[in-house]
Amino acid sequence: MALSQDYKQDLKVKAAYYYYKKDMKLADIADTLNVSRVTLNKLLKEAVEEGIVRIDIVDRNNTIGILELEEMAKERFHLKDIKIASSFSGTCHDVAYAAARMVDSMMFDGIKISLTWGATLEILVDYLTGNNFIRDIEVYTLLGAQGTIGMQMQPNTIAQNLLRKYKGTGYVMNAPFMCETAETAQSIMRDASYTFIVDKARDSDLTLVGIGPTPNTAANKSSMRYDMETIKELKNSNVCGDICSNFYDIYGNISRNPLCDRFVKVSLDEIKQHKNVVGIANGDYKVASILGALNGGYLDTLITDQSTMVSVIEMADRLGI
Secondary structure, three states: OOOOHHHHHHHHHHHHHHHHHOOOOHHHHHHHHOOOHHHHHHHHHHHHHOOOOOOOOOOOOOHHHHHHHHHHHHHHOOOOEEEEEOOOOOOOHHHHHHHHHHHHHHOOOOOEEEEOOOHHHHHHHHHOOOOOOOOOEEEEEOEOOOOOOOHHHOHHHHHHHHHHHOOEEEEOOOOOOEOOOHHHHHHHHHOHHHHHHHHHHOOOOEEEEEOEOOOOOOOOHHHOOOOHHHHHHHHHOOOOEEEOOEEEOOOOOEOOOHHHHHEOEOOHHHHOOOOOEEEEOOOHHHHHHHHHHHHOOOOOEEEEEHHHHHHHHHHHHHHOO
16 A cells, blocks of 8 residues: 555655664664664655755765765776875975875785885885784886985885885896986896896786876976986977877877987886886876876876866866876
């Protein structure tokens, strides 16, 4: 026998009262009202939809706004996952901290981690909690190192610091990251010590990559990854950023500048074969480089802050991409 509208309305109010006010279990409410669990669930759902029950979420930290931004960005840029820190401070510490919490949660015995370089990656490793019970991890660096650049730019140092937090073995490229000639770089990358790391890193469970800023001749010299002549040449080639010294434009197209052949690094085509490539970056000077990385499909996961992500979307809208 069908329920009258008035009786059904009374049932909705009673169900909502028992569930939300009296905190009764669903089974007990169903017995009290003499309805099935299926009917009770439908009554509660309709009570919310019709405004009989009004749910207000107190969101002092704009958590919902960030969640909505994450969902929008994930769908638009075809990401597996995204983590947006709420900070508008413009520093990389909040982003590095968020990334560290994610890495800590993913660790397990025998995990294989590949990494590149960058200040945020250095800070990320500092923020790792570590765990002495997780062992036998493997860490691979994906490009050469150079003694004249800052500590935050050293992939070997980042790998070493990571292995202080989690026990395991590191495999590093003992080579310069930039050679005098393309022939020298190609010779190094044909060497067995280089190809061993490339082959092993292909099975990485987690690949952490910094995203280089758009080449800027007016930038602070202490923050530069490359010398001024290199930056000028990259800027003239419409480069907007890089991952692992693989340079690309705003559309994600790899730069064909002969200068790029002088770097000892794993190619982006190779890195794209890794299971989970996590890009970590933020700041006004990386908006274009993040967008280029997303357009090129080089990332599975992005970790950034709210202000940067909004700027990336605005730039994509302006360019119609």
